[in-house]
Amino acid sequence: MRVFQPIHHAKTAEEVAHQIEALVLEGVLRVGEKLPGERELAAETGVSRPIVREAIKMLENTGLLASRHGEGTFVGDVIGSVFSPPVSALLASHRKALFDHLEYRHEVEAIAARFAAERATRADRALLGEVMRRMDAAFEKGDFEEEARIDIEFHSTIGEIAHNLVLLHTLRACYRLLSEGVFRNRANLYQTPGGRQRLFEQHHAIADAVMAGDGEAAAGAARAHIDHVVAAMHELEAREDRERISGLRLARREDKGQEFGGEEFGQAERRRQA
Structure with missing residues (x-):
């Protein structure tokens, strides 16, 4: 064309x-x-x-x-000017930015999914179907890097077929942060137990609702997806915190090995032998 x-x-x-x-x-x-x-x-x-x-x-x-x-x-890189390198660096270094980003996506992606379901043309559905076929192939191969790329492409495609120019470009700026790895621990979502399967199913739920022209279901599926991501990110943070504390405890005991394992151990061993 x-x-x-x-x-x-x-x-x-x-x-x-x-x-x-x-x-x-x-x-x-x-x-x-x-x-x-x-x-x-x-x-x-x-x-x-x-x-x-x-x-x-x-x-x-x-x-x-x-x-x-x-x-x-x-x-030109018209999207990059929305989040300049200094702003991206600030977002990457502040925990609150991650959850503010997800809070924003929770509402805006629901609107985009609803509009996409209500406004998608035959060509739009063909485009979304092609993205989903590549998502299926990446999932079957277990290709994490390709899955992550198609994840962003999937959400961008929903933004495109919503047929709202402001949504399109604000969402593209939002997804640029993901593609540039500003929120690095996002990648860990694919490595949590059952994480890949749940994300895969959630993306299909959004796509199926859009294909069916069901705006209410599309918006609900989009919100449910972000709800899951938020919960998973909180769990990842808690797990990382537990691992950090455990590591500190272990390092402390190794540094103080004589104190914890030297004389005290010797006294205990002598009592046992007596």
Whole structure:
């Protein structure tokens, strides 16, 4: 299907730029995606190459596009500017940020799932079905890294087929934090007993409700999924805390081995032998 459409009126750089902006805004063109070359863009939009060149230059000046010498023109990192590196570092180092992130997702993903169920087109359902087939394959192979990537792609896809531009881009910014590993202990969810199976089933429950067009069920499944993640994260933290304390106790006893295992042990042994 043709992505860029012919421009019939006002064949100006502004019109070409506006069409590219709309495609980025609607999530058709993604961050890092390469645009067609000047010749192809000119042919598809029906304008001259100098007009295309001017439009690209305009969007480069705004940061929406970025040209790489010898490689071409790409959609700029418009999502990265939402959470700058200093902000991402702060989020990574503060426990409260993890649960605030999940609290936000609990409500917003429920809205996105409801909208997706109510608004998904045939093409949207085909896209979601393709994501789920790859999720199934990764699960069957036990490929944790691929599962984690598809996990993010799955939630991003729900955001896309909700057909709400603000939801789409705020959720993409949210998932960028996950893909960059800001919340590192998230990966441990897949390694808890039964964790992979539960996450797999929860993703399918959301997808099934969206495919069925059941907004209420989709929203409920999305909330149940985050409820599980929150509970699992609390349990992981408790387990890590127990392991930390146990390690400190062991290290203390090893450091004080003479005190705990030397003279006291000797006295006890002499009493036993007597």
